[in-house]
Amino acid sequence: MLERESALAFWLLVPTLALLTMFIAYPFVRGVWLSLTNSVVGVPGEYIGLKNFVKLWNDSIFRTAALNTFVYTGVTTVFKLALGLWLALLLNRHFRGKAWVRAFILLPFIIPTVLSTLAWKWMFDPTFSVFNWLFWKLSIINARINWLGDPELAMASISAVNIWRGVPFYAISLLAGLQTINQDLHEAAAIDGANRFQRFWYVTWPLLLPVTMVVVLFSVIQTFADFQLVYVLTGGGPANATHLFATYAYQIGIGTGLLSEGAAISLAMFPALLLVVIFQLWYIRRVENR
Amino acid sequence: MIEGAGWKKWLWFYLPMGMFILGLLFPFYWMLVTTLKPDGELYRPWNHPLYSPFWTSAPTFDHIKSLLTETLFGTWMWNTMLIALAATLISLFCGVIAGYALARLRFRWAGLLGTAIFITYLVPQTLLFIPLADIIREYNIGDTPWALILTYPTFLIPFCTWLMMGYFKTIPKELEECARIDGATRWQAMVYIILPIALPGILSAGIFAFTLSWNEFIYALVFLSSPEQKTVPVGVTSELIRGDVFFWGSLMAGALLGSIPVAFVYSFFVEHYVAGMTGSVKG
Numbered sequence: 001m002l003e004r005e006s007a008l009a010f011w012l013l014v015p016t017l018a019l020l021t022m023f024i025a026y027p028f029v030r031g032v033w034l035s036l037t038n039s040v041v042g043v044p045g046e047y048i049g050l051k052n053f054v055k056l057w058n059d060s061i062f063r064t065a066a067l068n069t070f071v072y073t074g075v076t077t078v079f080k081l082a083l084g085l086w087l088a089l090l091l092n093r094h095f096r097g098k099a100w101v102r103a104f105i106l107l108p109f110i111i112p113t114v115l116s117t118l119a120w121k122w123m124f125d126p127t128f129s130v131f132n133w134l135f136w137k138l139s140i141i142n143a144r145i146n147w148l149g150d151p152e153l154a155m156a157s158i159s160a161v162n163i164w165r166g167v168p169f170y171a172i173s174l175l176a177g178l179q180t181i182n183q184d185l186h187e188a189a190a191i192d193g194a195n196r197f198q199r200f201w202y203v204t205w206p207l208l209l210p211v212t213m214v215v216v217l218f219s220v221i222q223t224f225a226d227f228q229l230v231y232v233l234t235g236g237g238p239a240n241a242t243h244l245f246a247t248y249a250y251q252i253g254i255g256t257g258l259l260s261e262g263a264a265i266s267l268a269m270f271p272a273l274l275l276v277v278i279f280q281l282w283y284i285r286r287v288e289n290r
Numbered sequence: 291m292i293e294g295a296g297w298k299k300w301l302w303f304y305l306p307m308g309m310f311i312l313g314l315l316f317p318f319y320w321m322l323v324t325t326l327k328p329d330g331e332l333y334r335p336w337n338h339p340l341y342s343p344f345w346t347s348a349p350t351f352d353h354i355k356s357l358l359t360e361t362l363f364g365t366w367m368w369n370t371m372l373i374a375l376a377a378t379l380i381s382l383f384c385g386v387i388a389g390y391a392l393a394r395l396r397f398r399w400a401g402l403l404g405t406a407i408f409i410t411y412l413v414p415q416t417l418l419f420i421p422l423a424d425i426i427r428e429y430n431i432g433d434t435p436w437a438l439i440l441t442y443p444t445f446l447i448p449f450c451t452w453l454m455m456g457y458f459k460t461i462p463k464e465l466e467e468c469a470r471i472d473g474a475t476r477w478q479a480m481v482y483i484i485l486p487i488a489l490p491g492i493l494s495a496g497i498f499a500f501t502l503s504w505n506e507f508i509y510a511l512v513f514l515s516s517p518e519q520k521t522v523p524v525g526v527t528s529e530l531i532r533g534d535v536f537f538w539g540s541l542m543a544g545a546l547l548g549s550i551p552v553a554f555v556y557s558f559f560v561e562h563y564v565a566g567m568t569g570s571v572k573g
Contacts, residue, residue, distance in 0.1 A: 006397035016388040016447050023444045024410050031421035090307050103560045108314050110556050112505040114523040115545035119317045122538050130343045176568035225414030228507045232527060246416035253420040254512055263420045277412050
């Protein structure tokens with residue numbers, strides 16, 4: 001009986017394992033090998049040890065990209081979580097048109113990212129920006145703001161778009177978590193004299209934490225490896241100031257054709273990603289075993 | 291749950307809610323207005339006296355017309371549809387049977403394989419695109435739809451498997467055992483008893499997978515090069531921008547029309563989509 005079950009399991013898992021081996025495990029090994037060679041497009045290259053990584057370590061653009069990636073991930077995650085939680089709490093009430101609001105609010109998340117980012121690029125246009133018009137009308141500014149032209153400001157603008165895109169995902173996922181919380185607990189706490197804030201802090205938050213952790217870790221990985229927003233909004237400019245790991249890897253590996261160096265830049269993301277994944281697996285196991 | 295005086299309700303509920311809705315949906319309104327504005331109004335600087343950002347007095351379909359007749363937009367739509375559907379079907383097939391095996395069958399390595407598949411789910415596309423581009427070239431499938439049809443399942447299958455695993459676990463084992471006692475084989479019990487019950491889960495996974503493939507960008511950008519092979523996200527960003535010249539009218543028309551299939555599917559299956567999305571993170 002057990003024999004037959006494992007035979008069936010084997011056949012049911014073959015297609016999945018074949019595809020994942022061919023297009024994830026194998027490319028990963030190839031990527032590690034590639035990063036240890038000096039190959040460029042069309043030329044296989046030979047083993048050069050860690051030279052690519054040493055070169056990156058001394059590359060000021062790479063350092064900027066690394067710093068940008070960490071700051072970008074940190075800052076946007078804090079905002080996405082705070083705003084997403086706020087929105088989830090608002091959506092968790094009963095009001096007319098709730099289903100409609102919930103459906104429309106997810107649009108930034110489901111519409112293809114590059115397409116909505118193009119709309120943002122147009123809103124950030126140096127000459128025709130609608131934000132400039134708005135602030136000018138409100139007498140906040142009297143000269144135009146170059147949203148994507150100034151390095152510091154460009155990173156802030158990119159972060160704003162990332163937050164815009166991510167908040168609905170946080171809100172709807174956290175809302176799903178909120179809805180599993182038994183209302184009786186709230187009522188019991190209210191009868192015991194807990195105020196709104198206390199009810200949130202001592203009842204809602206501890207029960208919501210497992211869902212929150214998974215959502216945050218999942219979103220951290222996506223944000224850390226982000227490519228599309230920067231590619232569309234600034235292309236890494238001005239003067240390579242807004243690169244993330246992924247966009248710099250693209251520019252070097254695909255744009256310039258230095259495959260091995262590009263692969264090394266991509267792989268530089270790996271240690272941080274691995275830590276997040278290990279933490280996530282550990283956390284899930286801990287919650288399950290409780 | 292809404293309690294307290296009227297103005298409090300406005301301050302703590304309607305006002306923030308309104309701000310959220312405005313902020314989240316404004317860019318889409320902006321796409322629409324830009325699509326319909328004639329060029330004369332579009333390229334009026336923001337400090338021009340006649341600048342009216344939120345409205346147009348002379349709506350025009352010129353941008354949509356030029357998008358459909360002067361660019362390959364129709365081809366890109368068709369390519370994206372084909373690739374998204376094929377990748378979704380492959381992933382559903384693999385994910386459903388793998389999810390069943392991991393949730394229901396007892397065999398060695400079950401836990402380990404489940405964890406391994408979960409980890410591949412967390413691998414971002416940007417980690418592997420360079421070696422993968424090399425491999426695609428070696429397999430001679432570069433610049434063909436196959437480059438994407440075969441690689442998209444790498445991020446769709448783990449998600450489908452994970453979602454279906456959770457779903458299969460909620461279906462009572464007894465149902466299957468009854469069928470087995472009545473003489474059905476394991477395979478028959480799976481196909482005739484379990485799959486029909488799991489249909490809502492399969493639909494959720496399929497819809498989520500379809501939207502993910504429609505949105506995918508970096509693989510399509512790197513693996514495809516000729517304009518007539520491109521998908522919508524790549525075609526719109528690369529072919530509608532010539533050098534430094536942005537044709538904002540057609541660009542926004544492309545962004546708007548390119549979003550319609552996803553929005554359409556989404557509008558019919560909101561509940562399934564939300565179930566798929568929340569299932570994808572909760573596991």
